Amino acid sequence: MENIAPNFVYPFPMLMAHSASPLKNNKWVVKSGMITYDLLAFDKARTWDASKKIPNHRTLSAREALSLQPNLKREDLTGASVFYDCVSIFPERLTLAFVKSALAWGARVSNYARVEEFLLSGRHRVTGVKVKDLLSGKDHEVHGSIVINCGGPWADLILGLARQEGIGEKLVRSEGIHIITKKELIRDSHVVGSMTAKGRHFFLIPWRGHTLIGTTDKKYTGNPDDYRVTKASILELIDEVNASFGDGSLCYEDVQYAYGGLRPLVEEQTAETYTSSRRYEIYDNATDGLDGLITVEGGKYTTSRNLAENTLNLVREKTGWAMGQSVSGRRYLQGSRIRDVEAFVTQAKRDHPDFAPDTMEYLARNYGTEYGKIVSLARQDRDLSEVVTHDGEILAEVVHAVRDEMALTLPDIVLRRTGIGTLGNPGGEVLEKVAHQAGHELGWNQDRVARELADTLSILRVPTD
Ligand SMILES: Cc1cc2nc3c(=O)[nH]c(=O)nc-3n(C[C@H](O)[C@H](O)[C@H](O)COP(=O)(O)OP(=O)(O)OC[C@H]3O[C@@H](n4cnc5c(N)ncnc54)[C@H](O)[C@@H]3O)c2cc1C
Structure with missing residues (x-):
């Protein structure tokens, strides 16, 4: 990812505090x-890009660790390790860069489209899907020699649509x-890693002038469509943070924004049902009597390119198509053909002195060569050119999101195309300005603008129950 998306992915030092307990966080174990x-x-x-090299780890004494991050919990602190991993500055735009790259290679893509049914030839051959356009309500059929179900935490419900016995578990x-x-809560020089009493790591990440803390890992038994973050889950995370980081004073009122997601836990399923390249993530449904369907579950964002490559290897095996070797690990993503990203950002600022330097910095990193x-x-x-966030984001990004990036709702514009809402509610004035700009592009009437604003505010509100 550092290579193919250099403007989105950066090495970053992580400081992992060592403590005498729990044992898993013992200096020698770490x-x-x-x-x-x-x-x-x-x-x-x-x-x-030479600036992307990742150095080896080093070990610090407790005193050195505290000089770098004074808010580490002092009791029990025996030292720290500093190691490097990468952070993605905007995972949603990075995902979009993959979509744009697929388009550039001839793919056809569609959003706001929900799979509601499988198309079958006889009882056992999947030949496509029926999808509903969620904005117009219209149904469409999409045909394919192979259908890949990559519905993440929804994958079992999607499989259930095929209504075959024994699958859709x-x-x-x-x-x-x-x-x-x-x-x-931390200095912006390092991500700080800490461990809960039960032995789970969590991280405090410097995030655009704030601190991003996460994550949790708790079984969820409801329908994934109904999932939302609750006040109880926020309070649990705060308790865990207070028990192992800082002076124990973090409270609910300190929270500006909270968001969550679901992971499918594929490891708990029986290994034999999977035909997999790594950890049973790629499942050939032909073994259940549904030929032409492959289900992909689990994995990580970090390893997703590799997972996609392995899925296509299975497609090749099944179809005998001559697809050649995968090139996706060797080509820049769309908009990311940048050999030296720091020089690129400096040049962008120099070439456009009519824009504030932080605006050019934001645009160069988040839009790359585009x-x-x-x-x-x-x-x-x-x-x-009106600036709408502290990072220097400008209103033109909203127009670009609609015209060039398939965004048709306000939540998509402020959360998945621009960073306007990714730190929480940016304030009524900014949201209204953005909604009216989007409405102007998309022909929204007053009611639609009001509805989009209400939808967005309900997503951005910190839960109170
Ligand atoms: C809290 C949290 C933290 C994480 N942290 C990291 C991390 O630090 N590093 C890392 O590498 N990974 C991390 N991950 C994992 C990473 O987010 C996932 O591996 C990745 O998002 C999986 O992508 P996916 O496309 O398989 O599934 P998803 O991203 O879940 O996408 C599934 C998609 O299917 C769509 N869908 C559902 N039903 C239908 C239907 N009927 N028709 C059409 N579409 C449908 C959904 O709308 C959704 O967009 C984290 C996950 C969580 C939850």
Whole structure:
């Protein structure tokens, strides 16, 4: 990811505090893990862009650790390890870069489209899906030689639509939440890793002038469509943080925004039912009598490209198609063809002195080689150069999201195309401005603008129950 998406993925130092308890966080246990990590990631210095190289870990005394991060819990602190991993500055836009790349290679994509039925030839051959356009309510049929169900935590419910006995078994789902605090709890030089009394790691991440804390891991038994973050889950995370980080004073009122998601726990399913390249994630439904259907479950964002490659290897095996070797690990993503990302950002600021440096920094990193489209929109209509976030984001991004990035709802615009809502509610004035701009592009009437605003506010509100 560092290679193919250099503007989105950056190495970042993580400081993992050691403590006498729990045992898993003992200095020597952590150190042996770090040495193994360094050995396994032996190729971490072979990056296309030299600024992306990842150094080996180092060990700090308790005093050194406190000088870097004074808010570490002092009791029990025996030292810390500093190791490097990567952070993605905008996972949603990185996902979009994959979608845009697929388009550039001839894929056809569609959003706001829900699979409601499988198309079958006879009882056993899947030939496509019926999807509902959630905005127009219209149904469409999509045909394919192979259908891949990559519905994540919904995968079992999607399989259930095929209504075959013995499949569509219920997945075990676990929820994970994150909170963003109003104030910074850590210095922005490191991510800070800590461990709960039960031995689960959690991280405090410097995040655009705030601190992002997460995640949790708790079984969720409801329908994934009904999932939402609750006040109880926020309070549980706060208790865990207070028990192992800082002075124990973090409270609900410090939370600016909270969001969560579900993971499918594929490991708990029986291994024999999976035809898998790694950890039973790729499942050929032909073994259940549904030929032409493959189900992909689990994995991580980090390993998703590799998972996709292995899924296509199974497609090749099943169909005998001559697909050639995968090139996706060797080509830049769309908008990411940047050999030296720091030089690219500096140049963007130099070339566009009519925009604030933080605006150019934001645009260069989050839009990569496509940032010129936003700059042109703002030059054609000066109103669109209005800055709407502390990071320097401008209104032109909203127009670009609608015209170029298939965004048709306000939540998509503020949460998945721009960063306007990703730190929580940016304030009524900004939201209204963005809604009216989007409405102008999309022909929304007053009622629709009001509905979009209400939907967005309900997502951005910190839960009170
Ligand atoms: C709290 C949390 C923290 C995480 N942290 C990390 C991390 O730090 N690093 C990392 O690598 N990974 C992390 N992950 C895991 C990572 O987010 C997932 O591996 C990744 O999102 C899986 O992608 P996916 O496309 O398989 O599933 P998803 O991202 O869940 O996508 C499934 C999609 O299917 C759609 N869908 C559902 N039903 C239908 C239907 N009927 N028709 C059409 N579409 C449908 C859903 O709307 C959804 O968009 C984390 C996950 C969680 C929950």
